[in-house]
Amino acid sequence: MRRKELLTLEMNDIDPNKGRIHIEEPKTRYARDIPMTKNAQQHIEDYLFNVRNRMLDSNSTLTSVFISEQGRAIRNSTLAKIMDKLNKKVSIDKKITRHLRRHSIATHLHRFLPLQDIAQFLGHRNLDSTMIYTHLKHEYYG
Structure with missing residues (x-):
């Protein structure tokens, strides 16, 4: 959330x-x-x-x-x-924020769910946003 x-x-x-x-x-x-x-x-x-x-x-x-x-x-x-x-x-040395938790959850879910389901879970209308959250943007766009 x-x-x-x-x-x-x-x-x-x-x-x-x-x-x-x-x-x-x-x-x-x-x-x-x-x-x-x-x-x-x-x-x-x-x-x-x-x-x-x-x-x-x-x-x-x-x-x-x-x-x-x-x-x-x-x-x-x-x-x-x-x-x-x-x-x-x-x-851990990194400060954990609510936003960082959203990124972590999205990345974790990508191991089990299709990108479209993760987008719906996060409330994204654009798969590009979800790809950023799941740290996949570089895999598709370099």
């Missing part, structure tokens, strides 16, 4: 029965569904029912999926702090 998609994710965008997350208004303006692995689905459900609900007061109507400890939708700065904490936990 893109950063903005994550920050604006709403509770009704997650369908645990189908194992999918629906992105209604992505950057490309074309809605898409993102499949969840069973492991990811389990972690999301655990967060929603055991963490998120405890941070909200009983009469809250907040529908944002990811919230702060104060019970408000998280902002970009909060997400950046979370990423910084995760970077400190891993022992």
